[in-house]
Amino acid sequence: MAILEVKDIRKSFGKTQVLRDISFSLERGQVVSIIGSSGSGKTTLLRCLNFLERPDGGSIAVNGETLFDAADPATQREAEIRRKRLHFGLVFQSFNLFPQYTALENVTLAGKLLAREDPDYKARKKELFGRIEAEARQLLGQMGLSDRMDNYPHQLSGGQQQRVAIARALALRPDILCFDEPTSALDPELTQEVLRVIRQLAQRQTTMIIVTHEMAFARDVSSHVIFMDGGVVVESGDPEQVIGAPTQERTRRFLDSYNQN
Amino acid sequence: MQLMLQQFPIVVHALNVGFLQTLKLFLVTGLGAIPLGLVIAFGSMSRFKPLSLFTRLVVWIVRGTPLMIQLLIIYYFPGMVLGHNVWGSGETGRFLASAIAFIFNYACYFSEIYRGGIQSVPVGQQEAGLVLGMTKGQIFYKVTLLQVIKRIVPPMSNEIITLVKDTALARIIALQEIIWAGQSFLKGSHGIAGALWPLFFTAVYYLIFNGIVTVALGRLEKRLDYFR
Numbered sequence: 305m306a307i308l309e310v311k312d313i314r315k316s317f318g319k320t321q322v323l324r325d326i327s328f329s330l331e332r333g334q335v336v337s338i339i340g341s342s343g344s345g346k347t348t349l350l351r352c353l354n355f356l357e358r359p360d361g362g363s364i365a366v367n368g369e370t371l372f373d374a375a376d377p378a379t380q381r382e383a384e385i386r387r388k389r390l391h392f393g394l395v396f397q398s399f400n401l402f403p404q405y406t407a408l409e410n411v412t413l414a415g416k417l418l419a420r421e422d423p424d425y426k427a428r429k430k431e432l433f434g435r436i437e438a439e440a441r442q443l444l445g446q447m448g449l450s451d452r453m454d455n456y457p458h459q460l461s462g463g464q465q466q467r468v469a470i471a472r473a474l475a476l477r478p479d480i481l482c483f484d485e486p487t488s489a490l491d492p493e494l495t496q497e498v499l500r501v502i503r504q505l506a507q508r509q510t511t512m513i514i515v516t517h518e519m520a521f522a523r524d525v526s527s528h529v530i531f532m533d534g535g536v537v538v539e540s541g542d543p544e545q546v547i548g549a550p551t552q553e554r555t556r557r558f559l560d561s562y563n564q565n
Numbered sequence: 566m567q568l569m570l571q572q573f574p575i576v577v578h579a580l581n582v583g584f585l586q587t588l589k590l591f592l593v594t595g596l597g598a599i600p601l602g603l604v605i606a607f608g609s610m611s612r613f614k615p616l617s618l619f620t621r622l623v624v625w626i627v628r629g630t631p632l633m634i635q636l637l638i639i640y641y642f643p644g645m646v647l648g649h650n651v652w653g654s655g656e657t658g659r660f661l662a663s664a665i666a667f668i669f670n671y672a673c674y675f676s677e678i679y680r681g682g683i684q685s686v687p688v689g690q691q692e693a694g695l696v697l698g699m700t701k702g703q704i705f706y707k708v709t710l711l712q713v714i715k716r717i718v719p720p721m722s723n724e725i726i727t728l729v730k731d732t733a734l735a736r737i738i739a740l741q742e743i744i745w746a747g748q749s750f751l752k753g754s755h756g757i758a759g760a761l762w763p764l765f766f767t768a769v770y771y772l773i774f775n776g777i778v779t780v781a782l783g784r785l786e787k788r789l790d791y792f793r
């Protein structure tokens with residue numbers, strides 16, 4: 305069974321239709337890259353998956369459970385959205401770390417707040433927090449930040465900040481981790497260090513959706529590439545095919561604009 | 566000079582008593598207006614249009630008219646309508662009326678500072694919190710609030726220093742604060758009359774107190790320097 309099933313997602317802002325019947329599915333451990341020119345709706349799609357935008361039509365199912373169905377109001381209750389979000393993680397282009405917390409605190413904050421909902425939080429607080437912190441340290445270590453845990457975001461480079469943000473998202477063990485142009489705010493050197501950790505995650509079978517402009521990276525990290533234009537999926541499939549030998553004129557034109565630089 | 570030295574202990578004692586009232590008004594206003602300002606700020610940012618429009622109208626009126634007039638209205642207007650002074654005739658009533666006028670006036674000023682502070686926190690902060698499964702309340706208390714505080718400390722410091730001096734306006738309804746105490750030596754009080762210097766001397770109290778306030782707020786600003 306697919307871990308994620310997205311069907312006919314539609315979204316408009318006022319009169320502009322930004323997503324038109326987007327459908328795709330994803331298997332556990334797969335990596336999907338979404339490519340496409342500016343304004344094609346990539347960010348909007350990720351925001352819909354993370355319930356930051358509400359689609360006007362379509363459905364989203366994770367592990368066979370329908371999290372959202374535009375036709376079924378029972379799936380849209382405000383009170384349940386917060387929990388549903390936890391199936392997804394989102395790494396932003398601009399990191400959005402919390403400036404007043406250290407790297408470690410950024411990674412542990414949400415987990416500690418969620419632990420409060422544990423039925424015997426009071427009795428087990430120490431144990432729960434201990435585990436959350438141990439996991440956070442381990443994740444930051446995995447991101448190559450063992451010696452940066454107690455630094456505040458402004459004391460870190462962009463690449464380091466983005467790696468903290470990745471650890472922060474992973475700490476809640478999402479089923480699917482989404483990246484929205486994770487390296488677009490970084491210079492080439494820092495881009496590579498972030499791409500390296502995403503590659504590691506792919507090797508560990510982390511299910512991911514990556515919106516990116518790094519074509520070479522998308523080509524070798526993904527199991528699947530989706531090319532979007534004007535709010536529709538123009539072409540999708542094997543990375544070697546979509547990026548290496550696109551069948552659609554629009555895809556070719558888009559990729560050509562990359563090869564020129 | 567000789568005379569002034571003789572008058573000095575008497576005057577200082579009277580000014581101390583007046584200053585205590587000034588201090589009380591300052592503290593009560595601060596304690597009331599700081600939280601009330603937040604309520605007003607939320608009102609003015611409400612997505613329920615009638616509420617936000619009404620709140621902004623009230624804030625506009627309060628900020629657009631002199632505090633002195635507001636004091637007079639709050640103290641005398643109920644009496645004009647009801648035919649008797651609701652505040653009672655004593656110092657307690659005058660203090661109560663002053664406190665209400667000051668709290669409301671300053672809460673309106675603070676609310677605008679809060680609103681600016683809250684709106685200056687990037688939406689990405691809130692979205693990051695949402696995506697991590699935090700509630701709106703958790704995001705406000707754990708993520709946004711401290712960033713807002715950091716941003717509003719400098720403008721709030723300005724307002725608070727102004728407040729220290731503005732307490733003198735309560736003199737208009739004869740609250741017995743330090744200006745009232747200093748002025749009493751003009752007409753005659755404690756056996757001293759026609760002395761202007763006590764009134765001038767009140768400035769020293771304001772200056773010293775504002776010095777203390779400035780240092781305290783400067784420390785708070787420093788303490789929030791650890792993040793950006």
Ligand SMILES: Nc1ncnc2c1ncn2[C@@H]1O[C@H](COP(=O)(O)OP(=O)(O)OP(=O)(O)O)[C@@H](O)[C@H]1O
Nearest residue numbers: 317318320322340341342343344345346347348349
């Ligand atoms: N909140 C919004 N209100 C109105 N229009 C919006 C909003 N968000 C996005 N749009 C519009 O939707 C379209 C798609 O935007 P989106 O950000 O999803 O594109 P994108 O593919 O992520 O582009 P980029 O590569 O530049 O990040 C754009 O035309 C944009 O102007």
Ligand SMILES: [Mg+2]
Nearest residue numbers: 346347348484
């Ligand atoms: Mg985008």
